[in-house]
Amino acid sequence: xxxxxxxxxxxxxxxxxxxxxxxxxxxxxxxxxxxxxxxxxxxxxxxxxxxxxxxxxxxxxxxxxxxxxxxxxxxxxxxxxxxxxxxxxxxxxxxxxxxxxxxxxxxxxxxxxxxxxxxxxxx
Numbered sequence: 001x002x003x004x005x006x007x008x009x010x011x012x013x014x015x016x017x018x019x020x021x022x023x024x025x026x027x028x029x030x031x032x033x034x035x036x037x038x039x040x041x042x043x044x045x046x047x048x049x050x051x052x053x054x055x056x057x058x059x060x061x062x063x064x065x066x067x068x069x070x071x072x073x074x075x076x077x078x079x080x081x082x083x084x085x086x087x088x089x090x091x092x093x094x095x096x097x098x099x100x101x102x103x104x105x106x107x108x109x110x111x112x113x114x115x116x117x118x119x120x121x122x123x
Contacts, residue, residue, distance in 0.1 A: 002056045005042035009060050012036050013067075027075055036064040 012035035043057040084090070094104045 001042055001046040002048060002052060005039045005046070005056060005060055008035055008042060009039035009063060012039065013063075029071065033068065036060070036067060040064055 012032050015035075016029060016032045040057065040060045043053070043060045046053050046056070090105060092104065092106050094102055097103050
């Protein structure tokens, strides 16, 4: 039962780390919280007695509480204000194109229209 609790904990961390596209739209990763709390419950429910059980309960509990604190704290951080408002001029920038040539937004000034497309990049 202790190995199962460690496996559930490691699995929850792996799912959180390896599938950000599934979790990026959630404010709180509730299934991950549930899996981590289940790992603590499995360790507590073990019939084995002794230092190994206490170490497993302590490890799973510490990792779970640490993960909860970090994820709950980061959702409360101030994300700042947008620097641009509707109607503001677009700031100048320079980027490298896919052909490795520099592109500056200043090249498009004075033209009748410019369309900027920024991909989110969460694929």
